Amino acid sequence: MYCQSCKNVYDEEDAGTCKECYEEASETEEELKREIDDLRSRLLFLRLPSPTLDASAAGHSDLLLHAIPASSSSSTSPSPSGDADGARLDTPAVPAHRVILASRSPVFRAMLDSEMEESRSGVIKMYDVSYDVLRAFVHYMYTGEALLDEQMACDLLVLAEKYEVKHLKTYCEKFITSKVNNDNAIVHYAFAHRHGAKQLLEASMSALMDSMPTLAEREEYKELVERDPRILVEIYETYVSRQDNTAAERDSDCCCRK
Amino acid sequence: MYCQSCKNVYDEEDAGTCKECYEEASETEEELKREIDDLRSRLLFLRLPSPTLDASAAGHSDLLLHAIPASSSSSTSPSPSGDADGARLDTPAVPAHRVILASRSPVFRAMLDSEMEESRSGVIKMYDVSYDVLRAFVHYMYTGEALLDEQMACDLLVLAEKYEVKHLKTYCEKFITSKVNNDNAIVHYAFAHRHGAKQLLEASMSALMDSMPTLAEREEYKELVERDPRILVEIYETYVSRQDNTAAERDSDCCCRK
Numbered sequence: 001m002y003c004q005s006c007k008n009v010y011d012e013e014d015a016g017t018c019k020e021c022y023e024e025a026s027e028t029e030e031e032l033k034r035e036i037d038d039l040r041s042r043l044l045f046l047r048l049p050s051p052t053l054d055a056s057a058a059g060h061s062d063l064l065l066h067a068i069p070a071s072s073s074s075s076t077s078p079s080p081s082g083d084a085d086g087a088r089l090d091t092p093a094v095p096a097h098r099v100i101l102a103s104r105s106p107v108f109r110a111m112l113d114s115e116m117e118e119s120r121s122g123v124i125k126m127y128d129v130s131y132d133v134l135r136a137f138v139h140y141m142y143t144g145e146a147l148l149d150e151q152m153a154c155d156l157l158v159l160a161e162k163y164e165v166k167h168l169k170t171y172c173e174k175f176i177t178s179k180v181n182n183d184n185a186i187v188h189y190a191f192a193h194r195h196g197a198k199q200l201l202e203a204s205m206s207a208l209m210d211s212m213p214t215l216a217e218r219e220e221y222k223e224l225v226e227r228d229p230r231i232l233v234e235i236y237e238t239y240v241s242r243q244d245n246t247a248a249e250r251d252s253d254c255c256c257r258k
Numbered sequence: 259m260y261c262q263s264c265k266n267v268y269d270e271e272d273a274g275t276c277k278e279c280y281e282e283a284s285e286t287e288e289e290l291k292r293e294i295d296d297l298r299s300r301l302l303f304l305r306l307p308s309p310t311l312d313a314s315a316a317g318h319s320d321l322l323l324h325a326i327p328a329s330s331s332s333s334t335s336p337s338p339s340g341d342a343d344g345a346r347l348d349t350p351a352v353p354a355h356r357v358i359l360a361s362r363s364p365v366f367r368a369m370l371d372s373e374m375e376e377s378r379s380g381v382i383k384m385y386d387v388s389y390d391v392l393r394a395f396v397h398y399m400y401t402g403e404a405l406l407d408e409q410m411a412c413d414l415l416v417l418a419e420k421y422e423v424k425h426l427k428t429y430c431e432k433f434i435t436s437k438v439n440n441d442n443a444i445v446h447y448a449f450a451h452r453h454g455a456k457q458l459l460e461a462s463m464s465a466l467m468d469s470m471p472t473l474a475e476r477e478e479y480k481e482l483v484e485r486d487p488r489i490l491v492e493i494y495e496t497y498v499s500r501q502d503n504t505a506a507e508r509d510s511d512c513c514c515r516k
Contacts, residue, residue, distance in 0.1 A: 003278035020276040021263035025283050032290040041299040042402045045425040046304040048361050060320070060356040095359045098318040103306050113317060144300045167303040252478060 043109040048142040050097045052135045057142075061095035061110075068127045091131035093123075094138050104141045105163040129159060140168050148175045150184075154191060161195050169197075177203045182211040186220045190231050205238060210241055306400040309353045310393045315400075319353035321370075325392040326385045349389035351381075352396050362399045363421040387417060398426050404434045408442075412449060421455050427455075435461045440469040444478045448489050463496060470497055 002009050017025075049057030101108040111118050112223060118124045126134055133155040140146045144167070146156060153172040160168035173192075177200045180188050185207035192200035208215065215221055215235075224232055260267050262280060262349045275283075307315035359366040369376050376382045384392055391413040402425070404414060411430040418426035431450075435458045438446050443465035450458035466473065473479055473493075482490055 003274065003276040003279055005275045005283075008276065010276050015273040016261065016277055017280040018266065018268050019260040019274055020263055022280070022283075025287065027264075029283065029287060029290065032287065032294065036290065036293055036297065039294065039301060041323045041425065043297060043300055045362070046301065046306075046402045048304075054373075057361070062318070062320075067300070083391075097355070099306070099355045099357065102318065103315070113314075144304050150295070161348065167299065170299075218430065226262075 047052050048100065050139045050142040051097070052139045058095040062095065062098050062122055063096045063101065063187070064093040065096055065134060065138065066093050066123065066125050067091055067131040068125050069128050069130050070128040086185065094131075094134055096138055096141070098122075100141055106166050107163045126159075131153070133159060139166075140171075141165070149173065150179050151174060157195060157197065161215065173197045173200050176200055180204050180207050182207055185211065186215065186218060186224065186235075189235065190220075190224060190228065193231055193234075205235070208235055209239060209242060301402070305402065306358065307356070308397045308400040310397045316353040318355065320356050320380055321354040322351040322381050323354055323357065323396065324381065324383050325349055325353050325387050325389040326383050327388050329388040352389075352392055352397055354399070356380075359397055363423050365421045384417075388413070391417060395426075398429075399423070404429065407432065408434060408437050415453060415455065431455045431458050434458055436467050438462050440465055443469065444473065444476060444482065444493075447493065448478075448482060448486065451489055451492075463493070466493055467497060467500060482514060 003016065004019065049214035051061055079176065098112050102112050103109070111124070115117070120125045129137075133152065136146050136152060136156060137159050140156070146152070146168070148156070157169055157172035157176070160166075160172060176188060176191075176197075180200070180203045185204040188200060189204035189208060192198070192204060221232070261274065262277065268274065309316035309319055349409070357369050360370050361367070369382070371377070387395075391410065394404050394410060394414060395417050404410070404426070406414070411433045414435070415427055415430035418424075419428060434446060434449075434455075438458070438461045442460040446458060447462040447466060449455070452463060479490070
């Protein structure tokens with residue numbers, strides 16, 4: 001058989017694909033590529049200029065978001081550049097538009113459609129968030145894009161969960177899942193547990209199962225014993241149940257062979 | 259050769275594709291499909307609720323667009339429901355948001371970033387546009403989608419050209435091009451000519467070349483003789499030049515055979 005694609009000649013008994021089926025597959029590929037081009041061009045049209053990058057894109061903005069990092073919001077006395085509730089406001093505000101935030105997040109929608117102080121003043125304090133994470137969050141609301149590393153993905157996932165921005169949560173979860181390995185599995189498992197991230201939970205559980213013998217020696221394990229031992233109990237339960245299943249399969253294999 | 263795809267058996271001499279190449283093509287198809295899913299989900303995220311459909315989506319709107327159809331704007335005396343420049347305002351205004359229109363159209367951007375009356379008042383009169391076309395236009399600005407027939411596609415293309423919304427212009431041009439046939443080619447050719455729609459121009463010129471012998475009998479032809487005879491001259495020039503090329507090819511074929 002002569003292969004049209006790689007130009008080699010094969011033995012007759014080698015299975016392959018006939019000319020018609022191959023051509024049909026190529027046509028499908030062309031169609032899919034056209035669809036991708038079409039979707040990409042619609043994305044470019046729908047993508048909005050991010051007010052975090054472009055001063056002109058911040059035009060007509062009717063909201064100002066202030067990042068209040070965890071360390072600032074927990075401070076007890078007002079700082080020189082802070083306000084009444086002790087929040088330091090020494091990073092610039094991030095401009096945004098009500099229509100965008102309300103359409104991406106049910107939490108913002110409820111806040112901005114109400115008579116809450118934030119809606120009246122157009123100033124929203126975002127607690128426990130660094131300025132960089134807030135900027136990345138707002139950028140995503142306009143563009144559907146984010147430049148991630150593991151830390152940023154975790155921080156954005158927490159924010160996405162709080163403001164119910166499902167698409168961003170899934171985006172970050174996918175990224176973190178791709179970074180799971182034996183070394184970070186326990187940290188990511190605990191994180192996924194706290195934030196209901198199912199895909200990440202499964203990936204890190206799989207990695208944990210491969211490193212059970214050395215798990216208890218890890219620093220993160222010892223911290224978890226103190227902070228949230230129930231998570232460790234869950235891991236052990238899964239381990240024992242899988243061991244049990246493997247044993248049952250082995251036994252059933254032995255019976256068949258007898 | 260046994261085809262893995264359609265399960266038929268072929269003669270050895272039939273060209274086909276080997277197993278590896280076929281599997282590679284299948285993998286490519288899977289990858290492309292995953293990319294399509296990913297792009298679709300980003301589109302769903304970036305798509306904004308259209309203020310023409312959903313009252314709640316019109317919330318936080320800071321603009322009102324009024325459709326002034328051609329027949330109204332040319333009326334000389336103010337109607338009972340009209341305003342000072344004689345425009346009838348008897349259809350409801352379409353709400354919109356400055357940030358959306360400014361980001362999709364350089365014309366709106368220039369208007370809204372300036373000190374023009376429209377920017378100050380937040381009221382924009384859209385001349386020579388019907389209410390339905392204006393609604394479809396605004397809907398597209400939020401969703402990147404439009405429900406088209408030939409008339410709507412032509413009307414939206416004109417509006418997209420006026421407000422420099424390239425993506426919408428291309429979208430409408432593609433649709434109209436798919437509807438070109440011998441019967442409507444002359445109308446679409448003239449339309450494409452007026453609005454610089456190159457793809458439509460080529461498709462309707464091709465259709466025209468096939469129907470030259472009966473062209474002069476058409477009503478639209480006679481109208482064009484009166485209104486814009488230069489367009490007809492262009493069509494005849496192309497026809498003659500193609501006839502000439504065909505003759506030259508025929509001659510060169512004859513020479514080769516000698």
